[in-house]
Amino acid sequence: MPVTGRSQFNLFDTADDLALGKETYVGVLKESEGQLVRTGPEVELVRKVVDRIAAVSDDPGFEWEANVIRDPEMVNAWCMPGGKIAVYTGILPICQGETGLAVVLGHEIAHAIARHGTSRMSQAVATQIGLEVAAASDKRLAQYQAELAAAVELLVLMPFGRDDELEADHIGLIYMARAGYDPREAVAFWRRMAAASGGGGPPEFLSTHPSNENRIAAIEALLPQALAEYEAATRAGTRK
Numbered sequence: 386m387p388v389t390g391r392s393q394f395n396l397f398d399t400a401d402d403l404a405l406g407k408e409t410y411v412g413v414l415k416e417s418e419g420q421l422v423r424t425g426p427e428v429e430l431v432r433k434v435v436d437r438i439a440a441v442s443d444d445p446g447f448e449w450e451a452n453v454i455r456d457p458e459m460v461n462a463w464c465m466p467g468g469k470i471a472v473y474t475g476i477l478p479i480c481q482g483e484t485g486l487a488v489v490l491g492h493e494i495a496h497a498i499a500r501h502g503t504s505r506m507s508q509a510v511a512t513q514i515g516l517e518v519a520a521a522s523d524k525r526l527a528q529y530q531a532e533l534a535a536a537v538e539l540l541v542l543m544p545f546g547r548d549d550e551l552e553a554d555h556i557g558l559i560y561m562a563r564a565g566y567d568p569r570e571a572v573a574f575w576r577r578m579a580a581a582s583g584g585g586g587p588p589e590f591l592s593t594h595p596s597n598e599n600r601i602a603a604i605e606a607l608l609p610q611a612l613a614e615y616e617a618a619t620r621a622g623t624r625k
């Protein structure tokens with residue numbers, strides 16, 4: 386892993402991430418066609434932030450693309466394997482501008498670069514193969530392959546686990562700082578997310594784990610490192 390130095394189990398290579406993300410992205414965009422924001426300040430800002438963060442990231446040669454989907458109820462954003470991003474308009478009021486958006490997009494870009502999607506799929510595939518072997522082989526190969534293909538498709542958009550979320554927070558924090566965005570905004574952003582969840586069920590972007598307090602505490606512990614990156618970036622004139 387870049388930034389965290391953790392090692393990962395992954396049966397796919399980055400070309401697979403690219404191909405898989407691309408294919409799934411086309412399908413999702415088609416489903417959301419009527420809500421796609423094609424021009425205007427929202428989509429311009431999202432693309433500007435993606436460009437700035439991708440430029441300072443450990444980009445393995447992904448094809449970055451970002452779209453905005455108009456859905457005020459959807460407090461969410463995601464990045465598929467290979468760099469295909471969607472931001473729902475429901476998260477924009479919580480971002481409160483470019484730096485807050487950099488928190489969200491830093492986190493999403495980090496998921497893609499850390500290859501959390503295909504790593505999760507690899508674990509599922511390994512489990513599936515293990516089960517197949519254990520269950521003896523009276524099941525036909527074709528049926529097995531069809532199941533696996535269906536699983537792969539589902540997993541691309543499944544929520545990440547707690548460890549992946551915390552790792553994306555960490556890597557994203559460093560990337561936003563390198564891009565010249567003040568990383569202290571990450572703490573403020575997650576506090577606003579917590580407030581938006583209003584004690585009821587958390588919005589989807591949050592629903593997959595670290596509790597708000599754990600998440601904010603982990604980010605605060607990383608702030609000295611992120612601020613050093615931010616100051617170096619600011620000195621180098623990365624900040625615009």
Ligand SMILES: [Zn+2]
Nearest residue numbers: 496545550553
């Ligand atoms: Zn996440």
